[in-house]
Amino acid sequence: MSAAPIRSVAILGGGTAGWMTAAALSKALAGQGVAMALIESDAIGTIGVGEATIPTIHWFNQLIGLDEAAFMQATGATWKLGIEFRGWQGEGSAYFHPFGTYGLPGDAQMLPHRLIRAWNGGHARDIEAFSLTTQLARARRFARGNGDPRSLLSTLGHAYHFDAGRYAAFLRQMAEGRGVRRHEGRVTRIERDGETGLVRALTTERGERIAADLFIDCSGLKGLLIEGEMAAGFEDWSHWLPCDSAWAAPTAADPAAPLHTTATAAQAGWRWRIPLQHRVGNGYVFSSRFQQAEAARDSLLAAIGTPEAEPRLIRFVPGRRRKAWIGNVVAIGLSSGFLEPLESTSIHLIQTGIGKLLSLFPRQDCAPLLAEQYNRVFAREMEDVRDFLVLHYHFTQGRTEPLWQACQAAPLPDSLAYKVEQFRASGRLMLQGEDLFRDASWFAVMTGQGLRAADHNPMLDSMSEADNLRHLDAVQAAIAKSVAQLQAGGA
Numbered sequence: 277m278s279a280a281p282i283r284s285v286a287i288l289g290g291g292t293a294g295w296m297t298a299a300a301l302s303k304a305l306a307g308q309g310v311a312m313a314l315i316e317s318d319a320i321g322t323i324g325v326g327e328a329t330i331p332t333i334h335w336f337n338q339l340i341g342l343d344e345a346a347f348m349q350a351t352g353a354t355w356k357l358g359i360e361f362r363g364w365q366g367e368g369s370a371y372f373h374p375f376g377t378y379g380l381p382g383d384a385q386m387l388p389h390r391l392i393r394a395w396n397g398g399h400a401r402d403i404e405a406f407s408l409t410t411q412l413a414r415a416r417r418f419a420r421g422n423g424d425p426r427s428l429l430s431t432l433g434h435a436y437h438f439d440a441g442r443y444a445a446f447l448r449q450m451a452e453g454r455g456v457r458r459h460e461g462r463v464t465r466i467e468r469d470g471e472t473g474l475v476r477a478l479t480t481e482r483g484e485r486i487a488a489d490l491f492i493d494c495s496g497l498k499g500l501l502i503e504g505e506m507a508a509g510f511e512d513w514s515h516w517l518p519c520d521s522a523w524a525a526p527t528a529a530d531p532a533a534p535l536h537t538t539a540t541a542a543q544a545g546w547r548w549r550i551p552l553q554h555r556v557g558n559g560y561v562f563s564s565r566f567q568q569a570e571a572a573r574d575s576l577l578a579a580i581g582t583p584e585a586e587p588r589l590i591r592f593v594p595g596r597r598r599k600a601w602i603g604n605v606v607a608i609g610l611s612s613g614f615l616e617p618l619e620s621t622s623i624h625l626i627q628t629g630i631g632k633l634l635s636l637f638p639r640q641d642c643a644p645l646l647a648e649q650y651n652r653v654f655a656r657e658m659e660d661v662r663d664f665l666v667l668h669y670h671f672t673q674g675r676t677e678p679l680w681q682a683c684q685a686a687p688l689p690d691s692l693a694y695k696v697e698q699f700r701a702s703g704r705l706m707l708q709g710e711d712l713f714r715d716a717s718w719f720a721v722m723t724g725q726g727l728r729a730a731d732h733n734p735m736l737d738s739m740s741e742a743d744n745l746r747h748l749d750a751v752q753a754a755i756a757k758s759v760a761q762l763q764a765g766g767a
């Protein structure tokens with residue numbers, strides 16, 4: 277006979293991960309009579325960063341039934357069309373990783389090959405001219421993608437920058453409105469069942485005891501339940517991703533701010549600039565092996581001018597928990613691991629954690645097979661994101677600082693080495709169905725980081741070289757025309 281259904285869920289932590297989980301579970305479990313509690317500690321607080329997203333956020337927003345206009349207003353959000361990488365190919369260099377696809381609708385997979393063919397034939401073509409999203413970002417003009425496969429607008433993609441604190445507050449209101457009960461206080465005691473090893477209850481320093489069938493650990497980097505209690509173990513990836521620290525500081529709002537995140541390579545890491553409606557978020561992600569914290573702080577301040585608040589130092593170890601689900605504890609958010617903020621993937625990983633939990637939602641016995649599947653997919657997702665990040669660090673050129681030299685010399689993960697080898701030889705992007713970043717992203721970053729393909733897909737050779745160039749010119753002209761129309765206020 278099946279075990280009894282879950283009757284109560286407790287979420288430990290009220291940061292972005294905790295409240296996203298609370299908003300999603302309270303929606304998905306509505307009407308099932310499942311009691312939901314969230315425990316957070318004002319004294320401990322949240323990490324307070326994590327303000328740039330990627331387009332997969334739309335899936336989550338739909339899931340929780342979020343109204344975009346209300347969300348943008350409440351969180352001081354701005355549009356994000358992609359990321360501009362400055363200085364990754366030496367001082368003065370820049371490239372753009374756009375959301376959305378290259379070329380005309382339906383051309384997304386062949387357009388890279390058309391460009392590779394032109395480049396290898398000695399014909400200069402600017403990759404940016406072939407992405408409507410990039411061109412709009414350059415023109416500081418927002419337009420929304422549409423689902424019409426005949427329209428150039430269907431090649432667009434966007435995400436948001438938002439204020440992390442306001443986002444958590446916004447989701448809290450939503451989750452509490454759906455019955456999630458919030459408890460304030462530091463958890464100091466964790467009870468386990470002596471026989472099954474399952475967690476039974478959490479007790480706060482005020483003496484409040486919260487019992488549940490299922491516990492979601494959203495307690496941040498320390499992973500109070502998944503590591504502190506269940507001893508999941510941690511896979512340290514700092515040999516691939518060298519940064520382990522960040523200074524963060526806000527500056528005044530910039531009315532002329534771009535519709536993208538900026539990631540600028542620096543001496544021992546990189547700086548982010550995330551424009552919001554009411555301020556600009558800035559930070560310097562750096563490796564403590566290559567720069568002292570005080571020098572890193574000075575370098576951030578020299579780049580951003582006078583901040584609106586004292587810079588805050590955050591330390592982390594890049595890597596992942598060996599298991600994110602053990603017994604009746606599922607870690608979501610920083611408690612499950614953190615790589616680093618380049619490419620803004622952490623909130624996405626919270627969403628995929630929630631998505632996996634919903635599709636593998638257990639009964640009271642928390643069948644280990646479900647956890648096994650969760651952990652397999654989790655490992656694969658983290659490795660996929662890791663490889664995309666390592667691509668940026670390894671393939672810089674013209675950067676002579678010790679950190680960058682060390683990254684250039686470090687061996688690649690096998691899975692990334694394979695992708696790079698395939699691209700260099702044949703221009704093919706060897707992606708798997710579940711990979712987060714798709715052709716346009718890999719092509720933008722590989723090309724932007726200076727990787728060159730020796731060949732293109734021979735399917736293109738049914739067209740002459742001259743016709744290929746004419747096709748590219750027509751695509752470029754169509755995108756330029758569309759940008760001009762959008763700037764003039766048309767569609």
Ligand SMILES: Cc1cc2nc3c(=O)[nH]c(=O)nc-3n(C[C@H](O)[C@H](O)[C@H](O)COP(=O)(O)OP(=O)(O)OC[C@H]3O[C@@H](n4cnc5c(N)ncnc54)[C@H](O)[C@@H]3O)c2cc1C
Pocket residue numbers: 288289290291292293294315316317318320321322323324325326327328329440461462463464494495496497500522524559561590592608609610611616617620621622623624626
């Ligand atoms: C420098 C930096 C920049 C980042 N930038 C981005 C970005 O641009 N985009 C992106 O997607 N992600 C980014 N991230 C990641 C992002 O910040 C996190 O994924 C996100 O904020 C979720 O954090 P969290 O909720 O897991 O943890 P936290 O925000 O740390 O929340 C932990 C919660 O647990 C509670 N808690 C802990 N211990 C106890 C206890 N004993 N008792 C009771 N409560 C407890 C705390 O009070 C808090 O409410 C960045 C991270 C860093 C470090």
